[in-house]
Amino acid sequence: MDLKSPVIRSEHIYRAYWLYWHLLGLESHFLLNRLLDVVITVFVTIWYPVHLILGLFMERSVREVCKGLPITAACFFASFKFICFRIKLSEIKEIEVLFKQLDQRAVSEEEREFFNQNTRREANFIWKSFIVAYGLSNISAIASVLFGGGHKLLYPAWFPYDVQATELVFWLSVTYQIAGVSLAILQNLANDSYPPMTFCVVAGHVRLLAMRLSRMGQGPEETRHSIGKQLIESIEDHRKLMKIVALLRSTMNISQLGQFVSSGINISITLINILFFAENNFAVTYYGVYFLSMVLELFPCCYYGTLISVEMNQLTYAIYSSNWMKMDRRCSRTLLIFMQLTLAEVQIKAGGMIGIGMNAFFATVRLAYSFFALAMSLRG
Numbered sequence: 001m002d003l004k005s006p007v008i009r010s011e012h013i014y015r016a017y018w019l020y021w022h023l024l025g026l027e028s029h030f031l032l033n034r035l036l037d038v039v040i041t042v043f044v045t046i047w048y049p050v051h052l053i054l055g056l057f058m059e060r061s062v063r064e065v066c067k068g069l070p071i072t073a074a075c076f077f078a079s080f081k082f083i084c085f086r087i088k089l090s091e092i093k094e095i096e097v098l099f100k101q102l103d104q105r106a107v108s109e110e111e112r113e114f115f116n117q118n119t120r121r122e123a124n125f126i127w128k129s130f131i132v133a134y135g136l137s138n139i140s141a142i143a144s145v146l147f148g149g150g151h152k153l154l155y156p157a158w159f160p161y162d163v164q165a166t167e168l169v170f171w172l173s174v175t176y177q178i179a180g181v182s183l184a185i186l187q188n189l190a191n192d193s194y195p196p197m198t199f200c201v202v203a204g205h206v207r208l209l210a211m212r213l214s215r216m217g218q219g220p221e222e223t224r225h226s227i228g229k230q231l232i233e234s235i236e237d238h239r240k241l242m243k244i245v246a247l248l249r250s251t252m253n254i255s256q257l258g259q260f261v262s263s264g265i266n267i268s269i270t271l272i273n274i275l276f277f278a279e280n281n282f283a284v285t286y287y288g289v290y291f292l293s294m295v296l297e298l299f300p301c302c303y304y305g306t307l308i309s310v311e312m313n314q315l316t317y318a319i320y321s322s323n324w325m326k327m328d329r330r331c332s333r334t335l336l337i338f339m340q341l342t343l344a345e346v347q348i349k350a351g352g353m354i355g356i357g358m359n360a361f362f363a364t365v366r367l368a369y370s371f372f373a374l375a376m377s378l379r380g
Helices: 012-024 031-058 061-085 089-103 109-146 167-215 224-252 255-277 281-320 329-344 359-380
Strands: none
Touching: 012 089, 012 109, 012 167, 012 255, 031 061, 031 089, 031 167, 061 089, 061 167, 061 255, 089 167, 089 224, 109 167, 109 281, 167 224, 167 255, 167 281, 224 255, 255 281, 281 329, 281 359
């Protein structure tokens, strides 16, 4: 096998991600896909959250407001995040190009094995787990309507006609809600799977860079010239990684702020619904699955956001672990400057305020628990 050829391929991880965009009518030059894009934009991205919001204003019962609020917030922020990511698609593609360049730097068996056995496996698990969680949430919501009894819509909503006029009109309205929420979930798969997958790949490439840095000068046949070349290449790799981080800060600045707001609202209100307003077993199952989906939506992104910071902090130690005593004075000075650059803390923030990491996740969980404790005290 030619070790100079790229044997790890980050783009393979994003196959499902780009499939979501194709299914939503984007990233295609076919006229039918463009027409599909227009239909989804008008009737799902824009109108679907609007008809849910209007439905909430028409409700007079606290029970119905609390029942409709989680899905209304989820659909509103799904459309919001989808628009944000759509605007930033060029930056997302630029990140993928940089990943391809970094893939070519992984030439050792140790690096390839680590990436394939850890980074790729974890990234693939992330998007698969999102499909399972969101799919179960959608199925449980549909089941709560079909088998929960009564003649009610999937979610409280406003329509410009009498929904209960005839059986046909009612079931057409329910069908629209089912199709709309299914497409909203598809949009959310594109929104929510990208950040943790990308953070995972970034953390993996930072680890590969640390491996290369710690090996500098360790080989018996390495010369000062070859060590200097490795150092320059490693500095270039670090520059590319920092460019990816800068692009991620731009791409996720607003969208992830919406993610935190949405998760905080949904987790809190869902707990209240389980305690006070779940009418039957299907409703309890739906809210339980929905709650787990909200936690899953937030946790991977925060975990891998923290992992990026941890891996970046290890670069300084990796540089010190190299055989720097074998370098000439010029390379030693360059290495020292490079080491100083790696000391800077690397963190991606949502809205320029909230660090995407485990601290933010635990803060959200504590907020949800506070609401839960308040609801329990009121219940008693």
